[in-house]
Amino acid sequence: MQILKLIYKNAFRHRLRTFLTIAGISIAILSFGLLRTVISAWYVGVEASAANRLVTRNSISIIFPLPLSYQEKIRQIDGVKTVSYGNWFGGVYIDEKNFFANFAVEPESYLELYPEYVLPPAQKTAFLRDRKAFMAGRKLAERYKWKLGDTIILKGTIFPGDWDFVLSAIYKGRDKNIDESQFIFHWDYLNESIKKTAPRRADQVGFYMVGIKNPIYAAEVSNAIDRTFKNSLAETITETEKAFQLGFISMSEAIVIAIQMVSFVVIIIIMAVVANTMAMTARERFGEYAVLKTLGFGGPYIIGLIFGESLLITSIGCILGIVLTFPAAHAFGSVMSQFFPVFNVSVKTIYLEIVSSVIVGITAAIIPSYRAVNIRIADGLRRIG
Amino acid sequence: MKIPLSYSFRNLWTRRLTTILTASGIALVVFVFASILMLSEGLKKALVDTGSYDNAVIIRKASDSEVQSGVERIQASILETQPEVAIGPNGIGLLAKELVVLISLPKRGTDKPSNVVIRGISESSLTLRPQVKLVAGRLPRQGSSEILAGQSIAKRFRGGGLGETIRFGMRDWTVAGIFDAGNTGFSSEIWGDVDQLMRAFRRPVYSSVIFKLRDSSEFEKFKLRIESDPRLTLEVMRETDYYAKQSEMMAKFIRILGMSLTMIFSLGAIIGAMITMYSAVANRTAEIGTMRVLGFRSRDILAAFIVESLLLSFTGGCAGLFFSSLMQFLTISTMNFQTFSELAFNFTLTFEIIYKSLSFSLIMGFVGGVLPAARASRMNIVEALRAN
Numbered sequence: 001m002q003i004l005k006l007i008y009k010n011a012f013r014h015r016l017r018t019f020l021t022i023a024g025i026s027i028a029i030l031s032f033g034l035l036r037t038v039i040s041a042w043y044v045g046v047e048a049s050a051a052n053r054l055v056t057r058n059s060i061s062i063i064f065p066l067p068l069s070y071q072e073k074i075r076q077i078d079g080v081k082t083v084s085y086g087n088w089f090g091g092v093y094i095d096e097k098n099f100f101a102n103f104a105v106e107p108e109s110y111l112e113l114y115p116e117y118v119l120p121p122a123q124k125t126a127f128l129r130d131r132k133a134f135m136a137g138r139k140l141a142e143r144y145k146w147k148l149g150d151t152i153i154l155k156g157t158i159f160p161g162d163w164d165f166v167l168s169a170i171y172k173g174r175d176k177n178i179d180e181s182q183f184i185f186h187w188d189y190l191n192e193s194i195k196k197t198a199p200r201r202a203d204q205v206g207f208y209m210v211g212i213k214n215p216i217y218a219a220e221v222s223n224a225i226d227r228t229f230k231n232s233l234a235e236t237i238t239e240t241e242k243a244f245q246l247g248f249i250s251m252s253e254a255i256v257i258a259i260q261m262v263s264f265v266v267i268i269i270i271m272a273v274v275a276n277t278m279a280m281t282a283r284e285r286f287g288e289y290a291v292l293k294t295l296g297f298g299g300p301y302i303i304g305l306i307f308g309e310s311l312l313i314t315s316i317g318c319i320l321g322i323v324l325t326f327p328a329a330h331a332f333g334s335v336m337s338q339f340f341p342v343f344n345v346s347v348k349t350i351y352l353e354i355v356s357s358v359i360v361g362i363t364a365a366i367i368p369s370y371r372a373v374n375i376r377i378a379d380g381l382r383r384i385g
Numbered sequence: 386m387k388i389p390l391s392y393s394f395r396n397l398w399t400r401r402l403t404t405i406l407t408a409s410g411i412a413l414v415v416f417v418f419a420s421i422l423m424l425s426e427g428l429k430k431a432l433v434d435t436g437s438y439d440n441a442v443i444i445r446k447a448s449d450s451e452v453q454s455g456v457e458r459i460q461a462s463i464l465e466t467q468p469e470v471a472i473g474p475n476g477i478g479l480l481a482k483e484l485v486v487l488i489s490l491p492k493r494g495t496d497k498p499s500n501v502v503i504r505g506i507s508e509s510s511l512t513l514r515p516q517v518k519l520v521a522g523r524l525p526r527q528g529s530s531e532i533l534a535g536q537s538i539a540k541r542f543r544g545g546g547l548g549e550t551i552r553f554g555m556r557d558w559t560v561a562g563i564f565d566a567g568n569t570g571f572s573s574e575i576w577g578d579v580d581q582l583m584r585a586f587r588r589p590v591y592s593s594v595i596f597k598l599r600d601s602s603e604f605e606k607f608k609l610r611i612e613s614d615p616r617l618t619l620e621v622m623r624e625t626d627y628y629a630k631q632s633e634m635m636a637k638f639i640r641i642l643g644m645s646l647t648m649i650f651s652l653g654a655i656i657g658a659m660i661t662m663y664s665a666v667a668n669r670t671a672e673i674g675t676m677r678v679l680g681f682r683s684r685d686i687l688a689a690f691i692v693e694s695l696l697l698s699f700t701g702g703c704a705g706l707f708f709s710s711l712m713q714f715l716t717i718s719t720m721n722f723q724t725f726s727e728l729a730f731n732f733t734l735t736f737e738i739i740y741k742s743l744s745f746s747l748i749m750g751f752v753g754g755v756l757p758a759a760r761a762s763r764m765n766i767v768e769a770l771r772a773n
Contacts (some may be wrong), residue, residue, distance in 0.1 A: 016658055024656040031649040038642070060553055061489040061500055062725065063452060090453065101633075152763070157449045160618065200589070233555075233587070250497050251720035251727065258717075259642075262417060266650060269413045273657035276406035280664045332645070339638060367402075 003301070007308035018313060021277045025317025025360070026324060029353050033325035034332055035263035036349040040331075041340040042249060042256055048177045048342075049241035051215035052081075053113060056208040056225055057244075058211070059235040062088075065204035066234050069376070073228055074208060082211035084109035086187055091154030091163060093144070099338050100140055101181035102154065104190040105209075107135075115209045116174040123148070123169035131189045135169035137180035139341065154183075159194060159201075181341040203241035267356050270325040273362040278310050282368030289372045289379025299373040303365075306372060310365035311358070318357035322350055388676070388685050393693035396665065397700075403661055404697060410657040411746055412708070414650045419709035419742040421643030423732035424717070425636060429566065431491065431730035432632035435569040437600045440513055443594040443611070446620045450631060450724050451485035452502075455590040460617050464594050469607045471597040473512060480596035481507040484579050486586055487726050488553050490542045499727045500720065501538060502539030503553075505579030505591075513595055517571055522547050522562030525578060531561040532577040537729040539563045539719065551575075554585030570628065573718075573729045575755030634723050651749055654701075658753025662694050666761040673761050674769030687762035694754020695747055702746025709742070710734055 012018055013132050044051065056074065058064035068085070075083050093100070107128055119127070119135065122271035127133045136146060146152065150167045165185055173180050187205070195202040212221050222238040229236045239247070249256065282289075325345055333343030397404045436442075443464060444454035461482045464470075470478040481769030489498045504510075511517060511524075525531035534545045539560070544551040550559050558577065566572045583589070598604055608621040622630075666673070673686060709732075718729040 014664075016663060020660050020663075022658050024653050024660075027649060027652050027656070031646070034649075035646075059489075061487040063487045064586070088450075092447075092449075096449070096633075155447050157447055158453045160445060160447060174662060248720075251499050252722075254719040256716045262646060265413055266653070269410050269650060269653050269657075272406045272410040272413075273653060273660065276403050276410075276657060277660055279402050279662075280407065284668075336641065340535065 002083060003304060003308065007305060007312055010281075010285075010305065011309045011312050017277060017280075020318040021274060021313055022320065024273045025270055025314055026320035028266050028273075028360075029318050029321025029357055030324045030328055031266050031354050033345065033349055034265050034328060036352055037325075037329050037343060037345050038259055038340070039263075040346050040349065041343050042181070042252075044340075044342040045245040046242055046249065048116070048175070048179065049245050050116075051218065051240065051242070052212050053241040053243055054210040054212060054218060054222055054225070054238050055244040056210060056236050056238040057206070059226075059237045062206070064234070065201075065206055066208065066236065068203040068205055070207075070208065070229065070236075074210060074225055077221060077224045077228065078274065079212050079214065079224070080210055081213045082109050082112055084209045084211075085186060085204040085205040085207065086110065087190060087211070089154070089159065089190065089267055089317075090157045091100075091183075092157060093152070093154055100181050100183055100341075101179070102185070104185055104187040105225070106187050107184070110184070110209065115207050116178050118174050119169045119171040119173040127169035130168055131186050131192075132164065132166050133168040133256045134165040134183060134185035135171055136167055136184075137182050138170055138172050139180040139337070139340075140165065140183060141167070141170050143181070143337070144151075159190065161193075161197070163189075163193075169280075176344055177342055179341045191338050209241075216363065236362050246292070267360060271363055274310065274360055275315070275367065276315060278289065278306065278364045278368045281309070282306060283318055283374050286375055286380045290377045293377050293380070295316060302372050306369045307362065307365045311361040314357045314361035314364070315325075317325050318354060321357075325350075325353070327369045388681055388689040390692065393689055393696055396669075396693055397621070397697060400665070403664075404700075407657050407661040408697055408704065411654045411698050411749055412705035414647065414654040414749065415702045415705030415742050415746045416709045417650055418647045418745055419706055419734075419738055420712055420732065421639065421647065422738045422741060423709065423712060423734055424730075425639050425643065426735055426738065427717070427730040427733040428632055428636060428639065430568045430733055431570050431728060432628045433625060434516075434567075435571060436626075436628040437514070437516075437597075438623060438625050439598050440595055440624035441534075441598055441604065441607070441624050442624050442627045443596075443619050444592070444622075444627075446618045448620070451483070451593045452487055452724055454485075454592050454727070456592065456594055456619065457590050460619060461591050461594050463614075463617060464596070464611075464619075467607070467611075469596075469599050469603050471599045473509065477509070478596065479509050479512055480594065481510040481513055482579060482591045483507065483510065483593050483595060484582050484586070484588060485592040486582075486588070487724075488575075490544070490551065492541055493545075496543070499542075499718075500725050501532075501542065502574045502724075502726045503532075503582065503713070504574050504576050505582035506576045507579055510595070512632050513597055514566070514571065516565045516569055517564050519562050520565045522560070525561045525576075527578055528581065529578070530556050530558050530581060532558045532575055533562045533564050534560050535572040535574050535576075536563055536565045537572040537716070537718070538575055541729075544566065545575075554582070556585055557700035568731055568733070570631075570728060573727050631723055635721055635728075647745075651745070655749050655753045658694060658750055659757065660700060661697070662690065662754045662757035663760070665693065666690065666757045669761075670764065671771050673764055674766050674771075677764070677766045678770065683762040687758050690758030690761050691751065691754050694758065695750045698746045698750025698753070699743070702743050705741060705746070706742050 084106050088104045089102045089104050091102045127135050153164045225238045329345045448454035470480050473479045487500045490501045491498050538545040550557045712732040721728045
């Protein structure tokens, strides 16, 4: 147990240097954690998707609609349980800076497909009954301080005009990774208004959400749907909700890769800082190592001393960094809530933080230990400073 | 009397391992800092330089982008007869009625689909965009299923090369030519005859009308008149403003992420420099005492240590900048959140970025070195001499 005491004393011999190194590590671990959380926030839609939901859209691209008449045809396909549909509305609340997702959907089947949106029964009935009603996520309602019964006006970008809605339900996410910042309203409201202003665009939907009986047959059902509409004016592509979300992410893959790379760069930066500290420490103590060797302590003991000191410093920094990750993620998440509706630190991120700090601690100790072990006793004793 | 520069330089040289480690920490920070600046510069180039100041873009009111917009044929015809439209050499107005839609195309190699902008062009479209140049093949014949592909499309999307075909809208389209539009957003587009594309996509309306102003200063007057015309529910923008708006969200994202990253990273590097400089001071206590006895004043010592720290960080800064300049060979392609379409842009290095990165590295060196240097300069001579 003497060695532990020695490691501890050694680590805090240069208070200022150790303190600075620890601060550096905790900052690095903190930013590593934040970057990892940004990446996982990117994939949150994928995690939240269910295996028994399929998305059918126009094969040309997402901006082309599908006729409403496809609904019944999809329902007839074997294995299909529920069919819901909707449109990306793309409305703007007061100013373009206030971005949130807003959809027009067929509400009853949509809520049936998404049991993870939890809303009180009274609010649910109110929402289903009123065609001008909309439901908002808890976070969204909090962000703009909306209360039940408030009238909200969105400016349509795809469907021109000012649209007014009444907030009649606020949903909560069943799980932590559910996006609680969406704005969902009746597709009928949209369609009936378009019928008056632009009849050509009426009775068309942006996407179908298809609930299937057994997730095992997802591929077969998808193929059956696409086959039904092959060679029609509006051909379809059907894929699982997960694949659909992944498709969106793969388009912005370059950014994810860049963030991933940067998160490794910060670890390398801190590796250089810690390695420097350890190199300086070891250089100053070559005389002591020589004394230890003279007294009969072997190489492994000296290696243990250096590695122990390096790991002690990095683990203190790591713990501090992990503790700081939570408030920092909270602050960062609220600034970036427009880009990342869900911003939670995952358990995996914390494991990665621990692993990287251990790697930093070990790498930093390699060169100094090698030098300390190989130095000849006479040289070590002669060396000054 | 000043302490010579070589003193600081030699001190760094003596402790090479420490110097290299500290400088590489700073180099990495400068690398990240410069790369982010280069990225935003490249994005700015790709989107802002896409437009010309003298061109006006007209889209449906509140529609934000050409993809969401719709301009009725009759509205487009009204615009065509406006006096502000510049007249081209052949006596026809320099005005293009265009269609802009997104199609999903598989990439070469990976087969992953990505959204690509496809633009239906009129005769004047090319004249309106002098930055677009045909580099291979020929222009598509009017009324045929032929298209022009941007260079970035030809390189990265399946069927985008010269002579190849792409299938959409129940037709096969042959790539008749490749155009180069430099680093602008047009390089990630496909162009074809507007009337053919409208038929293929069954779109009875145009997406936008673009024209060159007869006199650039007439813009405000024209905008006011068009936007208050009850027959037209349209919005008029300068082309440069239009493209700047398209990149707003992406630019903001890169800015916030980039700035918070460099802030945090630079703290790490400053701490690294501080550790090095403190130990440099501690190791040389006796030396500093000797210099004081020899007659160097405390502010000379202060200057010498700050210079040493600056030299250290400047070395790191140059190294970081060198590696980030290699990033220029990289092309980033990603989805613009606002338009849902594929956008390719390069890291672009400018003199401003070089100057900013190097001053940033010097600032880091200064902040890291000033406290240790102050400690060195304030040492008591007698005590310093007694050390070691």
